[in-house]
Amino acid sequence: MISIASNNSVETQKPAEISSPNLISDIHPTSSQQNQVPDNIHSPTTTAATTTTTTTNHVFKSKLPDIPIPNHLPLHTYCFQKLSEFSDRPCLIVSSTGKSYSFSDTYLISQKTGAGLSNLGIKKGDVIMILLQNCAEFVFAFMGASMIGAVTTTANPFYTAAEIFKQFKNSNAKLIITHSQFVDKLREAPADGAAPDQNNYLKLGEHFKVVTVDDPPENCLHFSVISEANEKELPEVVIDPEDPVALPFSSGTTGLPKGVILTHKSLITSVAQQVDGENPNLYLKEDDVGRQCLVMHKFEIGTLLELIQRYQVSVAAVVPPLVIALAKNPMVAQFDLSSIRVVLSGAAPLGKELEEALSSRVPGAVLGQGYGMTEAGPVLSMCLAFAKEPLPSKSGSCGTVVRNAELKIIDSETGCSLGYNQPGEICIRGSQIMKGYLNDAEATATTVDKEGWLHTGDVGYVDDDEEVFIVDRVKELIKFKGFQVPPAELESLLVSHPSIADAAVVPQKDEAAGEVPVAFVVRSNGLQLTEEAVKEFIAKQVVFYKRLHKVYFVHAIPKSPSGKILRKDLRAKLATPTHN
Known part of the structure; x- marks a missing residue:
């Protein structure tokens, strides 16, 4: 509802801004004789011929120019500022009753x-x-x-x-x-x-x-x-503008759930980064704005498909479990989904194979991903194929960093910032990020550094075309004899198997290796599939240290309402005697 209401809050943008670079590399010389210690977000480089240390700070910007954002307003004022133009247009429709609200x-x-x-x-x-x-x-x-x-x-x-x-x-x-x-x-x-x-x-x-x-x-x-x-x-x-308006709870990169303080300014900034400007990152056409935001009480695949067909849904914001259902459930073939022109997936990484499977079901739609985190306000990057003036987007990418924000990749051990195609921890800075954690100054300081960079705990990289790719969570990486094994990579391969409906990979303690990757797998439609067949399927596609050591077949993968795999629940299963 917020994005629809503010879609036509068009701000003018200066043509001169388009020429701004996407990667800013600031070189800061510092004298070693002055005993100056480089800030840990910089990447120090030295040569034998000099005592000067140069610090390179690689900062990535959006391909789209920055725009004026009216984040001095209260959130509700911003959302309804074009009300007179859309007063009688439908806004919400409740699927269970058919009741519509303008x-x-x-x-x-x-x-x-x-x-x-x-x-x-x-x-x-x-x-x-x-x-x-x-x-x-x-x-x-x-x-x-x-x-x-x-x-x-x-x-x-x-x-x-x-x-x-x-x-x-x-x-x-x-x-x-x-x-x-x-x-x-x-x-x-x-x-x-x-x-x-x-x-x-x-x-x-x-x-x-x-x-x-x-x-x-x-x-x-x-x-x-x-x-x-x-x-x-x-x-x-x-x-x-700095007053709080939303207080969702999130575990962040570590620890127990904490209250995330999101202000009027941060939420307006996040919405505007997507839908405002002459070339919005997420372009909602006149027909999209003229249609209701369809509200489903709860997810059920048959009901969803029937509603898409009945109301001619054009923009579908989904999470990976729903993508899996749309890509693999045989019921999909019974419905007309041709009205869908945009499928936006978020909440968890989506593999290339799954993207391709969904594309075959809705060939007329543009499929892309966004990447977010509650603490980040929440969107960090968005697929530019959704823009009014679209740009190509690679399969598997999460788009480019949002406008009016900065992103960098750092080495999680040294704190040095990294350039293109170098995986590290993703950090974001901008007016959209949280004000802090509620009553938890220590956790806030751990997550947002003194220069305003929010450390996401996610591992990723930016390629030569400015596109962001997520490798995995820092805390979810499996350490096999010193090698890093990203569960998301193996999960993407597993769900590409025609007999696998869903899968999750977690670490299991191992005396020799420290940790080994094991998989929980949901078979498709009761099809016969053996542990050895699954292990062999993965072994053919990955380096030796990423091979699965055990496969457990389950009826469902535990997930949060937003679609994130509840890995702690699966790790708890591994701790039971039957899984040892």
């Missing part, structure tokens, strides 16, 4: 919801928790909270009570918006995960309020209480 409907209900939240005591700086599956109320609540200067933290409604309340307490939320079916989890739960103690419980109705989008259980309010408030009662608040 842009003016969406704006008005968001205003009413903001006023309703204010009537319930939510003030500027307060946090509300959205514990919802996909629905229109999610949009109304998020935008309404933004309008009164409140902050939204989102959580998966299928979390356990302990997981929900841990985030609820850490975010200091005042109210939860959810479905009635999840309320039982909220009745009584330990405030801090400790042993049950009557003095340690947060009680619904006493310590916090619950609003449900359907029939409210006891002590809960119906969403209409807030969505039907008088919009004229919306309080006037002054919002600074």
Whole structure:
């Protein structure tokens, strides 16, 4: 909804800006006699003939020119700034009911919801928790909270009570918006995960309020209480660009989930980097903008295909599990998907073979990838084949770094910045990145250095055509006798096998090698496939240290709602006696 509403927020760009270089190499001479220690983000080089150290800082920029971004505005103002031009255009459609909301409907209900939240005591700086599956109320609540200067933290409604309340307490939320079916989890739960103690419980109705989008259980309010408030009662608040508006939780590169502070400025910048300017990176045509954002309550392949056909969906933002379903499920052949012109995959790397398999199913669509991280605001790079004036994009790449930002690749051990085609840790800098982790200065300092570079923990490289390729996560690399084995590479090969529906690769401890790669594999449609056949399939395609040492067949690969493989769950399986 945000991208659609702001697609026509076109800013002018100066032709002279197009000539700016994509790789900036700043050479900084420093005298060794002055005892100056180079900053660890630079790459020091010396020669025997001189005592001078030269520091090269390789910084990659977008192929697209920078543009003016109105990130001084509040997020909701930016999203609806062209409302008068699109007032009656459809904005949202709820797939389960067919109910449609225009842009003016969406704006008005968001205003009413903001006023309703204010009537319930939510003030500027307060946090509300959205514990919802996909629905229109999610949009109304998020935008309404933004309008009164409140902050939204989102959580998966299928979390356990302990997981929900841990985030609820850490975010200091005042109210939860959810479905009635999840309320039982909220009745009584330990405030801090400790042993049950009557003095340690947060009680619904006493310590916090619950609003449900359907029939409210006891002590809960119906969403209409807030969505039907008088919009004229919306309080006037002054919002600074650096004020927080969203508080998602992320584990980052290491550790337990932490609150990621995203400001009005950071989210506006991230959206504008994609859809603003005379040549938007993600170009939404007039027909795309004129159609609704189709909201599916939950994923089911048959329902999805039927909805794409019925509503003539033109832009599909998907995650790798959905790509696998579209590429390999035989049901796809029964539906007309010719309306799709753009397929954008994100959340996890997508292999070349899987891209090609999907392209054969939707030959008329442009398929590409974006790359993001919650802490980065979230988009770092985007496929330029989606641009209004498209540029070629290689299969398997994640596009080029977003405009109005800088990217560099560093050696994770030395901190030296690297040039083209040299894999290292990806770092990003720009107004779109997070303000920091909530109440965790140490984790913030570890992730964002003093020069403003956010260290992603992802290993990748930039090729000669400025395209970003993800190799793997730093913490997920398997170390086999000193060799680095990227799980994503092996997973890409595995899912290219016609008898494999899905796969994941994780390390298993080994006394001799330290770690060895093992695979969890889901067979396609119950087809017969042996462990030896899988191991042989991989062995023929990789160097010796990347060969699989064990294959386990499973019914499904555990994944997060965004499609990321839950490797910790698979590592836990390996720790059980049956997998030793």
